[in-house]
Amino acid sequence: MKKNIEEILQNADPAVLDGMFDTIKAEKIDEKNIKNKVLGKKSKKNTAVWRVLPIAVSFALIVAAGALVIPRLAGQGTEDPVTTVSTGDKSNAAAVIKPEKEYDSSLNALISLKDFDRIIWSDDTAPAYLPSNSEITVYNGIRVTKELYERLQTAKDDDIFAVTAKRNIDIPEKFEDFVYEGKTGKEYLDEHNRTYPIYGALHLLEQSADGNTTAFENWIRDSIIEEQGEEFLSKYYHDGVFNKELIEEDLVAARDASEYAARAYEAAFNAYAAASYPRIYAFREYNGIEIYNGYHAETDTPYYIMIVTKAQMTTLKADYDKADKHEVDYGFDFENGYFSLVPYSEEDVRYAQYAQNGSDTELPAIACEVEQIPETMAE
């Protein structure tokens, strides 16, 4: 009898295949769509909001201008649902976007540009918020990367660019190095990473002690020993008996400690986010420039992305000079900073396009870029 090897292997059990997948390389993909489908919207909202609040607040500041500008970028003021804020009253955009809740789904209007495909991105693959390797030059009085300069030279007035503005300020590139109230971001993160597993281990022990798991299985015991050590386990489990009272007592303390660490981390991260944003939103009133919140998940770095026409780029300096003096503190530092193009592949940008085409219109782009935090801590 002839049998196809594919047919034979069809029902292979994972146990006999162990190791065979080791050379299969993961493909780089945007996992957000899949994540949304698997986890659903509800959990994402709950967990994301916890960390995204400050971003949402600052975002709200720019929404007013954004809502007014979108039709201009889209080239027409039609009543397209994706480019219209919730009430449809563009003349009263500020009132419309004033968030009554923690965040507003009308924020999505900002990322629903009809002209998305027209946007000019950087060819560079490095994240745009990092110091540019490209030479810095001057275009109409503003400092820009050479790449942006060259693209502006050949562009038409209505060509649209995705740019970010950088400041040469004394803020570390990475949150890990940022010092907040005497501790580095890494220390806050480490504390968060240290306390949460203890809470997790005690939670598992509590479940096991209550008989909520089928048994105190080997792998649970092994993983607790691996992470917390035998001494830790022996405090709560000895000679086959759980010390339920101590588990419950320590569980409460561990939960409090992990919540405290999570909130401290949140505060430090917010301080970092506030300090590291290039404050280009000051331009909104003078240029009608669309601005997105960018967020680079890998390096935990927030930044802004401006969607701006060549014509707008050309008048930036003049408009900035017209700004009130008190706005200077919130504006971009033309003398020391510079503008650069944003690479299309950046996570936030790819999500923005998904939000434009996809069905998940309720989920703010900024939310899904944020690393998830356990709901127990978010409450």
Add this chain to the structure above:
Amino acid sequence: MEDGALIKLLHSDKNKGMEQVLKKYTGFVFAIVKSRLCEVCDSSEIEDCVSDVFIRFSESFDKYDPQRSSLKTYLGVMAKNLASNAARDKLSTMPLDDDGMIDVPDTFSVEDAAAEKELIKVVIEQIKLLGPPDSDIIFRKYYIGQSSKQIAKELKMSVSNVDVRAHRAMEKLRKILGGII
């Protein structure tokens, strides 16, 4: 995050655990599903299938036994099976590659589940014994369903080299398995 910690997290906080599973394995599962479906499904169908793998896993992770296989293998098998089902749904018949045929004695009955399990085990053991890159080529070609072109790209070989090695490896397997079974 290590698999043990992942599973622990899944039990204590399913949502958070799934987030970590997705973070760690989406690219891997995608690679397997895409290998199987790229010629018959569009990107959104591939994405749906990848999502189905994780949804299925989230509904049944209690059945996963870390003592028996790694989580990667477990998800890999699940991905391959669901992708095969999706491919079958698309095509009324899956074409069988003659080059992948091996002789199984008439005395072997596929109805005999235990015997089938043993046969699978023996075949896989023999594939593993081929050693790299041949074991990898056979596994990818006949289990994952990758094309010679895909295999060549991932193993950094020429397509013709992949085909020749696959052919020779199959000859070797036929010889070994024919003797054993």
